[in-house]
Amino acid sequence: MMRRKTTLIGIVGDSGAGKSTFVNNLAQLLGKERVTVIGLDDYHSLDRAERKAVGITPLNPRANNLGLFMEHVERLRRGEKILKPVYDHDTGTFGEPEWVKPREFVICEGLHSFLFEKLGETYGYKIYYDTHRDLKIRWKIQRDAAHRGYTVEQVVQEIRQRQRDIRNFVEPQMRHADLVVSLLPHTVNGQSTEAIKVRLAERTGANDIVHRLITLHSRGILPCRCFKEWYWGREMNVVELTEEITPPVLEAVADALGWGEKAEEKELTPYQFMLLLVAGRFGNKYKSGYWEERGCYAVNS
Numbered sequence: 001m002m003r004r005k006t007t008l009i010g011i012v013g014d015s016g017a018g019k020s021t022f023v024n025n026l027a028q029l030l031g032k033e034r035v036t037v038i039g040l041d042d043y044h045s046l047d048r049a050e051r052k053a054v055g056i057t058p059l060n061p062r063a064n065n066l067g068l069f070m071e072h073v074e075r076l077r078r079g080e081k082i083l084k085p086v087y088d089h090d091t092g093t094f095g096e097p098e099w100v101k102p103r104e105f106v107i108c109e110g111l112h113s114f115l116f117e118k119l120g121e122t123y124g125y126k127i128y129y130d131t132h133r134d135l136k137i138r139w140k141i142q143r144d145a146a147h148r149g150y151t152v153e154q155v156v157q158e159i160r161q162r163q164r165d166i167r168n169f170v171e172p173q174m175r176h177a178d179l180v181v182s183l184l185p186h187t188v189n190g191q192s193t194e195a196i197k198v199r200l201a202e203r204t205g206a207n208d209i210v211h212r213l214i215t216l217h218s219r220g221i222l223p224c225r226c227f228k229e230w231y232w233g234r235e236m237n238v239v240e241l242t243e244e245i246t247p248p249v250l251e252a253v254a255d256a257l258g259w260g261e262k263a264e265e266k267e268l269t270p271y272q273f274m275l276l277l278v279a280g281r282f283g284n285k286y287k288s289g290y291w292e293e294r295g296c297y298a299v300n301s
């Protein structure tokens with residue numbers, strides 16, 4: 001029997017940026033039964049107490065077993081199952097390893113998903129998830145205090161200790177990304193609101209998501225702001241989505257991108273629309289009622 005090809009997707013971003021939430025929502029849209037998710041946190045080589053004793057952050061590659069991760073990615077690419085380590089964020093220690101098999105999509109998300117060139121070449125698509133620090137810090141404090149056994153003061157101190165490693169090890173991976181997704185606070189007249197705006201950036205010349213959005217904008221279909229900007233020495237086409245996407249706009253976009261089917265009856269936030277765009281890139285057929293059906297409104301779940 002012919003083995004179905006596995007598409008490997010790499011996602012990188014800082015802690016608290018919203019990677020797991022994004023991957024969870026993306027998997028819902030693609031169909032969970034088609035997706036294997038590998039979280040790189042499971043490849044830490046030191047547990048929480050050991051990192052503290054050594055004085056090293058989890059962002060330092062030396063606190064991770066990236067050799068094993070690379071070996072596992074290669075095995076999954078070949079269609080083989082792996083015995084994956086498990087890191088338990090509730091306790092900051094390791095659990096029992098578990099067997100994982102590749103499905104149609106294997107999504108690897110974490111701090112170092114494409115740190116090494118060899119890893120970068122393995123993926124079919126690479127996304128850098130770049131969330132504005134005001135959102136990222138707020139989200140990390142809330143999550144780590146609620147679910148990972150930290151006090152607020154401990155998280156704040158931890159964030160301070162990580163800044164150098166974020167710059168040295170996490171952010172440089174942006175230069176290898178096919179798509180940079182930025183979530184930003186939406187300010188109106190200098191006042192911040194609860195809303196989030198989304199920037200999508202891809203290399204000029206790439207004929208992909210952003211390129212299609214620019215075409216839709218030039219045809220008067222999509223309200224957005226388009227500009228060029230330099231990211232890590234590469235000129236990027238950037239599209240900024242600020243407004244809610246109304247049903248008629250979504251219908252026109254779905255039509256133009258060949259998603260088929262009738263459009264949603266509700267407005268979508270820029271974040272939800274971005275998820276549809278990314279899922280649509282992998283041949284996901286858009287369907288009316290998707291959001292309720294698949295629970296994708298609940299970003300915090």
Ligand SMILES: Nc1ncnc2c1ncn2[C@@H]1O[C@H](COP(=O)(O)OP(=O)(O)O)[C@@H](O)[C@H]1O
Pocket residue numbers: 013014015016017018019020021022139140143196271299300
């Ligand atoms: N799009 C979003 N809108 C609002 N809150 C979000 C969003 N994405 C993530 N969050 C919040 O941020 C917290 C951290 O997100 P998570 O996905 O765990 O980040 P990461 O995996 O990058 O560390 C989550 O617990 C969630 O409450």
Ligand SMILES: O=C(COP(=O)(O)O)[C@H](O)[C@H](O)COP(=O)(O)O
Pocket residue numbers: 014015016020041048058059088089090092110111148
């Ligand atoms: O920076 C991260 C990455 O995870 P995420 O991107 O999910 O935040 C975590 O702090 C480490 O995995 C250690 O975990 P803990 O702090 O629980 O020991």
